[in-house]
Amino acid sequence: MNRAELVVSRRGFLGIFSAGALVIVSEMKADATWQPSVYLGMEPTGVVTIVSHRSEMGTGIRTSLPMIAADELDVDFKSVRVEQAIGDAKYGSQDTDGSNSIRSFYEPLRIAGATARTMLERAAAAKWGVPAAECKGRNEQVTHEPSGRKIAYRELVTLAASQAVPKKDELIYKSPAAYRYVGKALPIVDLNDICTGKAVFGIDAKMPGMVYASIERSPVMGGKIASVDDSEARKVAGVSQTVQIDAMKPPYGFQALGGVAVIADSTWAAMQGRKKLKVDWDLGTNAGFDSGAFKKTLQDSARQPGKVARNVGDVDAEFAKGGKVHEADYYVPMLAHAPMEPPAAVAEFKDGKVIAWTATQNPQAVQATVAAAVGIKPADVTCHVTLLGGGFGRKSKPDYVAEAALLSKKVGKPVKVVWSREDDIHFDYYHSVAAMYMKAATDEKGRPTVWLQRSAFPPIAMMFDASAKYGSSEMAMGWNDLPFDIANHRAENGPATAPVRIGWLRSVANIFHAFGVQSFTDELAAAANRDRVEYLLDVLGSPRVIDLSGGRGGGDKRYPLDVGRLRHVVELAAEKSGWANKKSGAGHGFGIAVHRSFLSYIAAVVEVEVDAKGKVRIPRVDIAVDAGMVVHPERVTAQFEGAAVFGTSIAMMGEITLADGRIQQGNFNNYPVARMPEAPLMTHVHIVPSDAAPAGVGEPGVPVIAPAICNAIFAATGKRVRDLPIRKQKLV
Amino acid sequence: MGKTIHAKAQRSLRRELQEILLGTEVFLMIELRVNGAAKKFDGDGDMPLLWFLRDVLELTGTKFGCGLGLCGACTVHLNGAAVRSCQTTMKTAAGKAVTTIEGLKHPVQAAWEHGNVPQCGYCQSGQIMQAVALLKEKPKPTDKDIDDAMQGNICRCGTYQRIRAAIKVAAGVKA
Numbered sequence: 011m012n013r014a015e016l017v018v019s020r021r022g023f024l025g026i027f028s029a030g031a032l033v034i035v036s037e038m039k040a041d042a043t044w045q046p047s048v049y050l051g052m053e054p055t056g057v058v059t060i061v062s063h064r065s066e067m068g069t070g071i072r073t074s075l076p077m078i079a080a081d082e083l084d085v086d087f088k089s090v091r092v093e094q095a096i097g098d099a100k101y102g103s104q105d106t107d108g109s110n111s112i113r114s115f116y117e118p119l120r121i122a123g124a125t126a127r128t129m130l131e132r133a134a135a136a137k138w139g140v141p142a143a144e145c146k147g148r149n150e151q152v153t154h155e156p157s158g159r160k161i162a163y164r165e166l167v168t169l170a171a172s173q174a175v176p177k178k179d180e181l182i183y184k185s186p187a188a189y190r191y192v193g194k195a196l197p198i199v200d201l202n203d204i205c206t207g208k209a210v211f212g213i214d215a216k217m218p219g220m221v222y223a224s225i226e227r228s229p230v231m232g233g234k235i236a237s238v239d240d241s242e243a244r245k246v247a248g249v250s251q252t253v254q255i256d257a258m259k260p261p262y263g264f265q266a267l268g269g270v271a272v273i274a275d276s277t278w279a280a281m282q283g284r285k286k287l288k289v290d291w292d293l294g295t296n297a298g299f300d301s302g303a304f305k306k307t308l309q310d311s312a313r314q315p316g317k318v319a320r321n322v323g324d325v326d327a328e329f330a331k332g333g334k335v336h337e338a339d340y341y342v343p344m345l346a347h348a349p350m351e352p353p354a355a356v357a358e359f360k361d362g363k364v365i366a367w368t369a370t371q372n373p374q375a376v377q378a379t380v381a382a383a384v385g386i387k388p389a390d391v392t393c394h395v396t397l398l399g400g401g402f403g404r405k406s407k408p409d410y411v412a413e414a415a416l417l418s419k420k421v422g423k424p425v426k427v428v429w430s431r432e433d434d435i436h437f438d439y440y441h442s443v444a445a446m447y448m449k450a451a452t453d454e455k456g457r458p459t460v461w462l463q464r465s466a467f468p469p470i471a472m473m474f475d476a477s478a479k480y481g482s483s484e485m486a487m488g489w490n491d492l493p494f495d496i497a498n499h500r501a502e503n504g505p506a507t508a509p510v511r512i513g514w515l516r517s518v519a520n521i522f523h524a525f526g527v528q529s530f531t532d533e534l535a536a537a538a539n540r541d542r543v544e545y546l547l548d549v550l551g552s553p554r555v556i557d558l559s560g561g562r563g564g565g566d567k568r569y570p571l572d573v574g575r576l577r578h579v580v581e582l583a584a585e586k587s588g589w590a591n592k593k594s595g596a597g598h599g600f601g602i603a604v605h606r607s608f609l610s611y612i613a614a615v616v617e618v619e620v621d622a623k624g625k626v627r628i629p630r631v632d633i634a635v636d637a638g639m640v641v642h643p644e645r646v647t648a649q650f651e652g653a654a655v656f657g658t659s660i661a662m663m664g665e666i667t668l669a670d671g672r673i674q675q676g677n678f679n680n681y682p683v684a685r686m687p688e689a690p691l692m693t694h695v696h697i698v699p700s701d702a703a704p705a706g707v708g709e710p711g712v713p714v715i716a717p718a719i720c721n722a723i724f725a726a727t728g729k730r731v732r733d734l735p736i737r738k739q740k741l742v
Numbered sequence: 743m744g745k746t747i748h749a750k751a752q753r754s755l756r757r758e759l760q761e762i763l764l765g766t767e768v769f770l771m772i773e774l775r776v777n778g779a780a781k782k783f784d785g786d787g788d789m790p791l792l793w794f795l796r797d798v799l800e801l802t803g804t805k806f807g808c809g810l811g812l813c814g815a816c817t818v819h820l821n822g823a824a825v826r827s828c829q830t831t832m833k834t835a836a837g838k839a840v841t842t843i844e845g846l847k848h849p850v851q852a853a854w855e856h857g858n859v860p861q862c863g864y865c866q867s868g869q870i871m872q873a874v875a876l877l878k879e880k881p882k883p884t885d886k887d888i889d890d891a892m893q894g895n896i897c898r899c900g901t902y903q904r905i906r907a908a909i910k911v912a913a914g915v916k917a
Contacts, residue, residue, distance in 0.1 A: 207803020
């Protein structure tokens with residue numbers, strides 16, 4: 011199928027782009043547009059407008075969500091104009107994270123399409139004087155089935171607008187067999203724009219009369235300006251002034267960090283001016299922080315009894331019985347998101363209101379954050395959402411938009427803030443560093459009779475409560491939901507805090523928790539000299555549903571923790587990778603890991619080659635995915651291909667460290683991410699056909715990759731990697 | 743060595759002129775061609791071509807990713823060769839022909855669409871410009887040729903296997 015034609019709307023404010031087909035509207039305001047839903051409108055020309063209220067950062071959501079409504083309305087997707095919503099609570103949550111867009115909005119978009127179709131059917135029935143039940147909307151027209159009379163949707167728009175909006179229980183949905191788009195492949199609506207350079211990202215947004223800012227911030231978290239000499243900076247051609255932004259106060263939330271901004275007539279001039287700033291910082295108490303020493307602190311915390319997250323049976327009594335005891339410590343360092351597009355925003359403060367254009371995962375958070383920063387109401391902040399050049403969780407935190415708004419208020423012009431790559435690496439909301447301690451005793455077959463797991467990490471909650479020391483949402487991310495059939499089990503969480511901003515990164519705490527659990531499982535299987543797939547299936551136990559009540563992510567009855575589905579993805583990954591016929595050893599090995607996150611069941615088999623110098627290549631990855639019902643299988647496949655690469659970066663190379671309170675990495679030279687030769691050569695994605703409720707897709711491919719790689723390295727070399735990244739370990 | 747002295751002399755002359763002209767910096771006019779059209783620039787000759795393209799010409803298809811030539815997002819063609827525009831000064835670009843993604847019409851782009859390569863799309867302009875340069879040099883690239891040519895271009899979404907496949911489609915070589 012050809013790419014759906016994206017009809018370009020040329021409303022007034024789009025004139026600010028020299029090129030760009032990204033259609034962004036504040037509301038559908040064409041007079042003749044009939045709007046049966048906040049997500050959907052239809053013009054008498056037959057053009058259907060479907061709103062994408064979630065942010066596009068590469069998942070294909072700007073295509074997948076509109077597809078659902080277009081299918082249920084039953085119109086040609088070529089006639090659909092996708093419009094990107096501004097931040098507005100009327101759309102429901104726009105916080106595009108948690109692998110949640112299809113999960114939460116499959117139903118609302120389906121209802122939007124079915125509502126519009128029902129009203130068109132009723133309009134035709136009224137026009138013809140026949141019962142509405144005899145009229146069916148299909149293929150852009152309503153047919154009176156007994157007589158065969160037909161009328162195009164576009165001819166019914168005015169009449170449909172006068173029909174009562176049907177209640178939810180009056181709607182009749184299409185049968186899945188009749189779907190034109192859902193479950194099938196459609197090219198993403200932005201495909202041609204991306205391949206021709208027309209796609210508009212946050213860093214590309216412009217406002218008339220805008221100036222550019224580059225901001226010098228404290229090298230140590232919590233530092234304050236002692237003095238500023240901007241005389242040399244102001245001499246740089248193009249620089250007009252410097253502006254100070256107040257230091258943020260704990261809890262940090264999404265506040266602007268504070269610092270000294272250089273305002274200029276181009277990005278380059280602002281960056282050059284910034285280099286000439288002389289700022290003395292009062293660095294405060296965090297200037298002594300060292301991540302090497304902190305690693306020890308965290309490991310000590312993980313070795314101590316912590317707060318109990320889950321307790322089954324009697325762990326202490328079982329350990330007291332003796333048996334073969336296994337212990338291991340695991341460590342995953344701090345990570346930066348490093349989206350290819352660094353944070354960028356343009357904002358104008360004028361007459362007590364702010365208009366912002368930015369790459370954000372959460373435009374409603376932009377409204378709240380900017381409003382608080384400049385002292386206005388959230389409703390007086392208009393946030394236009396561009397495409398995002400990667401997000402991975404970084405762009406759910408709109409501190410950079412607050413900077414642009416604060417500066418505009420002081421400068422009196424629209425201000426564009428562009429972070430350098432060094433800014434991005436130095437001032438991230440990092441993925442938390444974590445230490446884990448695992449202990450188990452096994453029976454004569456090597457099967458655990460008792461299992462204790464402890465983790466310690468600075469929690470995300472610190473951002474909203476400066477005194478927070480324990481994980482909260484992190485506990486339901488692979489820690490209090492161990493799906494193994496072990497009679498005695500306890501999961502604990504030790505206290506930790508650190509002077510850095512911590513935030514969600516693609517799959518969040520699942521990254522370190524899956525690494526600990528799936529590495530340790532492999533160690534137990536190795537100690538028992540058992541086949542890893544057979545062992546995994548044994549510890550998973552019989553197909554059953556595990557009770558997740560009691561605050562363990564078990565609130566939604568549509569998503570029970572179904573061990574049968576976990577077993578199935580293990581078996582599928584094994585089968586598709588040809589596991590049964592693979593032999594590991596002599597620098598060539600296969601590893602497996604399984605993990606459920608964001609309600610999806612994922613297993614991966616990774617093949618590695620380790621050469622005589624210890625260099626690792628990954629020729630092949632097989633990922634089995636049970637994400638329930640899938641709207642866009644081709645884009646889901648792409649997400650898991652990408653997750654294999656993202657997971658490879660985490661496993662092989664990702665590490666952020668601090669010395670004297672300062673982040674020691676700054677760009678892709680010392681914060682490397684996987685490049686083409688380092689990425690898996692080929693990732694095969696195997697999607698389980700399913701009618702179950704749709705689950706997460708963007709994140710759950712990531713957690714299995716690092717343990718599967720390390721398990722494969724063990725199979726290839728006998729070397730067990732317990733501390734990431736692998737590049738810091740000696741493999742041969 | 744001679745060049746260094748020359749540059750030093752130029753800088754000192756510029757400083758003197760600046761003082762005379764009450765602190766206004768003086769820059770020489772630079773002329774170049776961008777996507778076939780003649781362009782002029784009288785600003786800082788040390789400014790990277792990237793920012794001239796993005797901020798002055800508003801050709802924002804060329805992306806900023808790292809500023810150090812480490813990621814390839816800013817790749818353009820300078821007299822037909824792939825260069826990092828963040829590491830190419832306006833002085834270097836003077837008198838040369840620049841092609842950006844906006845000025846490109848090449849089968850590689852169709853191959854990219856055919857293979858649904860992009861996810862977020864941000865790095866793809868640079869990837870495409872780099873791939874076109876590769877195929878110009880090696881019309882039938884091997885996997886190693888592709889690795890060697892493309893390893894300077896980072897894709898954080900992880901579209902590498904589709905990039906590789908699209909290059910092969912464009913080149914008409916077996917996957």
